[in-house]
Amino acid sequence: MDMQQQIEQVKTRIQRAIAHSYVDRYIQPRIIDEDRISFALSMLRSAQVEENIALDHVFAMMLIQLALDTHDEVDEQQMMQQRQLTVLAGDLYSGLYYEFLARRHDISLIRRFAEAIKEINIQKIRLQQLSSDDLERFHCIAVIESALLRQLAKHVHAHEWGELAYYLFALKRVHRDGAKSTALMDYIDHCQRKLQDLLPFHVHEEVKERFSHLLV
Amino acid sequence: MKLKAMYSFLNGDLNRIEEQLKITVQTSDPLVNEASLHLLEAGGKRIRPVFVLLGGQFGTYHFEKMKRVAVALELIHMASLVHDDVIDGAMLRRGKETIQAKWGDRFAMYVGDYLFARALEQMCEIDDPVAHHILANTIVEVCRGEIEQISDKYRFDQNLRRYLQRIKRKTALLIAASCQLGAVVAGAPEAVHKKLYWFGYYVGMSFQITDDILDFIGTEKQLGKPAGSDLSQGHVTLPVLYAMRERTLKEQIMKVNEHTTNLEMANVIDRIKQTNAIEKSYELGDRYLQKALDTLQKLPRNRAWTALYNIAKYIGKRKY
Numbered sequence: 001m002d003m004q005q006q007i008e009q010v011k012t013r014i015q016r017a018i019a020h021s022y023v024d025r026y027i028q029p030r031i032i033d034e035d036r037i038s039f040a041l042s043m044l045r046s047a048q049v050e051e052n053i054a055l056d057h058v059f060a061m062m063l064i065q066l067a068l069d070t071h072d073e074v075d076e077q078q079m080m081q082q083r084q085l086t087v088l089a090g091d092l093y094s095g096l097y098y099e100f101l102a103r104r105h106d107i108s109l110i111r112r113f114a115e116a117i118k119e120i121n122i123q124k125i126r127l128q129q130l131s132s133d134d135l136e137r138f139h140c141i142a143v144i145e146s147a148l149l150r151q152l153a154k155h156v157h158a159h160e161w162g163e164l165a166y167y168l169f170a171l172k173r174v175h176r177d178g179a180k181s182t183a184l185m186d187y188i189d190h191c192q193r194k195l196q197d198l199l200p201f202h203v204h205e206e207v208k209e210r211f212s213h214l215l216v
Numbered sequence: 217m218k219l220k221a222m223y224s225f226l227n228g229d230l231n232r233i234e235e236q237l238k239i240t241v242q243t244s245d246p247l248v249n250e251a252s253l254h255l256l257e258a259g260g261k262r263i264r265p266v267f268v269l270l271g272g273q274f275g276t277y278h279f280e281k282m283k284r285v286a287v288a289l290e291l292i293h294m295a296s297l298v299h300d301d302v303i304d305g306a307m308l309r310r311g312k313e314t315i316q317a318k319w320g321d322r323f324a325m326y327v328g329d330y331l332f333a334r335a336l337e338q339m340c341e342i343d344d345p346v347a348h349h350i351l352a353n354t355i356v357e358v359c360r361g362e363i364e365q366i367s368d369k370y371r372f373d374q375n376l377r378r379y380l381q382r383i384k385r386k387t388a389l390l391i392a393a394s395c396q397l398g399a400v401v402a403g404a405p406e407a408v409h410k411k412l413y414w415f416g417y418y419v420g421m422s423f424q425i426t427d428d429i430l431d432f433i434g435t436e437k438q439l440g441k442p443a444g445s446d447l448s449q450g451h452v453t454l455p456v457l458y459a460m461r462e463r464t465l466k467e468q469i470m471k472v473n474e475h476t477t478n479l480e481m482a483n484v485i486d487r488i489k490q491t492n493a494i495e496k497s498y499e500l501g502d503r504y505l506q507k508a509l510d511t512l513q514k515l516p517r518n519r520a521w522t523a524l525y526n527i528a529k530y531i532g533k534r535k536y
Contacts, residue, residue, distance in 0.1 A: 098348075
């Protein structure tokens with residue numbers, strides 16, 4: 001299977017796993033981040049993880065990502081029923097990740113991802129307390145965006161990929177948020193320089209191409 | 217006899233679990249610590265850890281292992297309470313401000329997810345695929361049950377089977393899993409841990425039915441909320457299903473919606489109480505309780521057996 005086919009397979013599996021006739025009526029269709037899937041698959045390929053196992057790892061990781069993203073959407077402004085189901089959908093996706101890995105008896109990966117969920121939520125809480133010009137924000141954002149990938153990198157002993165994820169996904173998020181400040185521009189510059197150092201190692205062309213717009 | 221006295225031989229271990237809960241939720245962020253301790257200090261019966269420890273007495277009781285499972289289950293329960301308060305928009309729990317009331321919805325979501333992660337970390341100290349499979353399955357089913365509870369609101373065409381399935385997922389499964397997991401981790405034979413599962417399941421069903429009855433017959437002081445709150449919020453519980461067997465009352469109940477006034481609701485509740493719905497509900501609750509006690513008869517007798525017997529009896533008789 002080529003990379004695009006693998007990405008599609010992971011997406012299809014996720015859509016099947018989270019499909020719920022009632023919930024789907026009230027919450028927006030979930031957006032599954034192909035960049036993350038592609039990055040993770042490249043990392044696992046480079047770590048010589050067997051294709052089926054790699055697809056399972058990425059499937060589980062993306063379920064958690066969806067759970068966390070869904071909980072980010074919980075908002076006082078939502079209609080009652082929509083808010084309730086947003087909470088429960090996120091809880092359900094978290095449960096599905098655990099159930100899936102428990103079925104595979106992959107306790108060490110459950111532990112890795114639990115560590116990432118813990119880190120991410122601590123940093124989300126921390127981020128809420130920081131002022132908009134606090135430089136610590138960038139570290140929080142980088143952890144929030146990369147912790148799952150970094151834990152997966154640790155799991156397969158692909159440590160350089162963890163560092164790469166830290167800068168790449170932080171950069172992607174600050175680009176997406178689009179805020180402009182001197183501190184932010186400095187941070188973008190810092191990430192780009194780090195990435196110039198990190199990217200020459202064995203990253204697949206698909207990944208380079210996918211993220212090339214962030215490096216300009 | 218008071219509930220705690222029924223398992224006083226576990227006091228030392230329960231205190232150590234309480235300590236472990238405090239240690240487990242600690243982190244470098246002071247606000248996360250404050251929120252987690254706020255939850256822990258609100259108390260609670262810690263009934264899930266009690267069931268884990270009692271289940272463990274049917275195998276080779278190894279406290280360090282029991283502790284991990286008990287802490288994991290209590291943290292999962294706490295995480296679900298934090299998220300439930302967001303779902304219900306609740307301001308108070310056990311007389312204390314809820315996390316969402318104090319810090320907002322988004323913050324509560326993060327604290328709940330943080331506690332869930334901490335629970336899994338604890339559970340990962342247990343290298344037993346069966347235990348993980350049971351817990352994971354329970355978590356998923358509980359979530360599905362909560363979604364069902366929302367989809368079934370104001371649905372007066374539902375039947376008894378649907379109600380029983382919902383309370384199974386909402387309450388009984390986590391109690392069943394608590395009883396079973398203690399025994400699984402203690403290496404008890406499958407025949408034993410499966411019986412403990414069924415004991416917990418029947419007790420959980422009886423407990424929830426009693427809860428649903430008390431919602432009608434309890435006082436506002438006992439319940440901490442106005443009587444009949446479940447129906448006001450659209451939850452169709454067992455007494456309502458039985459009361460709807462009376463045709464004229466059924467018509468009145470089916471008109472209940474978000475806009476029903478307090479006065480109209482008081483009238484509906486009074487009419488439900490005048491039927492035999494409460495009595496019939498007690499009968500079904502008792503049948504589940506009897507099944508729990510029958511299941512217990514098939515288990516070896518020890519002090520945990522006696523405690524489980526007394527707890528089941530206590531749950532059957534509780535008034536609030």
